[in-house]
Amino acid sequence: MVFVHLSESRRMHTNQLLNCIKRVVFCTKRTPHCTCLFERYFTVHHVLRSPKKKTTSLYSSVDSGRYSSLVKSVVSTRVSSQTPESIEEENSHFYGPVVKSHTRTSKVKVPKHVHPFLNCDDDDDDDDGAHGREFFGPPTRISLQRDGKASVPSVTRVLQDTLSPLQRFYLERWKRRMITELGEEGFKEYTLNLFRQGGLFHNAVENFLSQDATATETKPADVIPGSYPTEIEGYMESIGYILEDISGVRAIESTVHHGTLDYRGIVDCVARYRGVLCAIEWKTSEKPKPHLSNTFDNPLQVAAYAGALNGDNNYKYQVEKGLIVVAYKDGSPGHAHPLNSTQMLDYWERWLVRLEEYMEKNKSR
DNA sequence: GGATCCTTCTTCTTCTTC
Numbered sequence A: 001m002v003f004v005h006l007s008e009s010r011r012m013h014t015n016q017l018l019n020c021i022k023r024v025v026f027c028t029k030r031t032p033h034c035t036c037l038f039e040r041y042f043t044v045h046h047v048l049r050s051p052k053k054k055t056t057s058l059y060s061s062v063d064s065g066r067y068s069s070l071v072k073s074v075v076s077t078r079v080s081s082q083t084p085e086s087i088e089e090e091n092s093h094f095y096g097p098v099v100k101s102h103t104r105t106s107k108v109k110v111p112k113h114v115h116p117f118l119n120c121d122d123d124d125d126d127d128d129g130a131h132g133r134e135f136f137g138p139p140t141r142i143s144l145q146r147d148g149k150a151s152v153p154s155v156t157r158v159l160q161d162t163l164s165p166l167q168r169f170y171l172e173r174w175k176r177r178m179i180t181e182l183g184e185e186g187f188k189e190y191t192l193n194l195f196r197q198g199g200l201f202h203n204a205v206e207n208f209l210s211q212d213a214t215a216t217e218t219k220p221a222d223v224i225p226g227s228y229p230t231e232i233e234g235y236m237e238s239i240g241y242i243l244e245d246i247s248g249v250r251a252i253e254s255t256v257h258h259g260t261l262d263y264r265g266i267v268d269c270v271a272r273y274r275g276v277l278c279a280i281e282w283k284t285s286e287k288p289k290p291h292l293s294n295t296f297d298n299p300l301q302v303a304a305y306a307g308a309l310n311g312d313n314n315y316k317y318q319v320e321k322g323l324i325v326v327a328y329k330d331g332s333p334g335h336a337h338p339l340n341s342t343q344m345l346d347y348w349e350r351w352l353v354r355l356e357e358y359m360e361k362n363k364s365r
Numbered sequence B: 001g002g003a004t005c006c007t008t009c010t011t012c013t014t015c016t017t018c
Helices: A014-026 A031-049 A068-075 A084-095 A155-161 A165-215 A230-243 A298-310 A341-362
Strands: A246-257 A264-273 A276-285 A321-328 A335-339
Touching: A155 A264, A155 A298, A155 A341, A165 A230, A165 A246, A165 A264, A165 A276, A230 A321, A246 A276, A246 A298, A264 A298, A276 A298, A276 A335, A298 A321, A298 A335, A298 A341, A321 A341, A335 A341
Parallel strands: A276 A321
Antiparallel strands: A246 A264, A264 A276, A321 A335
C-alpha cells in the first residue's frame, strides 16, 4: 500500500506522481526500501520543481548531483523509465546490490549435485557435445510410453502449474480481453486454431528434418514453397534460413526422462546448430520475439529437456546447449535464440526451483 | 472403446499529445 501526503503532492503533476507510485508498486517485494525510494523521488522532484523558491526548502540539503540520474528519469516523460532493470540499477545506486527474495524456493529439496551439463566450457564448439563420438544412423524417436505412470510430472505441466502470480495475472488479463473481443466460442476457436497451427508446424519441421537426416549430414535441404499446408507455409518460410544451419539431427520428437529427478517430456529436436549440438524447441508466435527475454519460460523448457536427456540412459551423449526458434506466420524472418552453456546452467537452476515448487505443491496428492 | 499422457499457444507498465 502506498500512502501519499496530499498537501505535499499537490505541486506534482498528476502523471509524474503516478509514475512515482507505479515505480514503488513495481517493487512489491521490498516495501521498506520502496517507501524510502518513493520519498527520495518525491524529494528530488521537489528540489527540481519548486518554483523559484525564495524560502528555504525542507529539501535544500539534498545532494542533487547525487540524484541527478534519478531526477532525469523522474522528470523526463520520454525516458522509458519503468523497466525492472532501471529500477534495479537505481536501487543499487542507493542501497547496494539487491538480496534476492527466496520466496519461490521450495522446502522440497531436489538434489543440487545433479549436474546436467558436464562441459560448461564455451570454447568447445569443435566438440559436438558427444565427447568425441560421432553420430551415425537415423534420429532417435522414443515415443511416449503410456505406462500409466501418471505421477511422473511432465515439463509443461510443471511449468504450467508453477507460473508466477504476475504471469497468471497477465495471462488472465489477456484471456479476458480476448473473450471480450471474440466471445467465449470465438476464443475457443482461436485457441484451437493456434494449437492446430503449432501442431502442423511441428509435423512439417519434423518431416523436413527426417528427410534431411536421411539425405545428408552436411548439406541441408531447402524449404520448398508450396509443399506445406497453406496455413503453415509462412512459418516454414520464416525459419528456412535457420534450417540451413541445422545439421546432424540426432533426435526428433523424442521422450526424455530424468532418471534421478523423475520428470519427463518430449524434446522437439536434438541437432547441431552451426555445428554445435543443441536441444531445440520450435515455436510459432503471433508477436515478434526478437529477444530471448520475449520467450517467457521457453528457455526453462529447453534446459529441462537437455537436463533430462543427459540424465536418461537411452541417450548416449550429452547436450549442453540449446536453441529456441521462433517462426512467424507472415513468413518474416524467424528468430533463433541460442543458449550457451552458462545460460543453460542458469535456466536449469531456475527449472529446478520450479520443479521443487511443483513437488512441494503435489506431495500430498 | 474411453480416458489419459505430452504438446501445441497465450503475458511482459501503458498514456497523451505533437
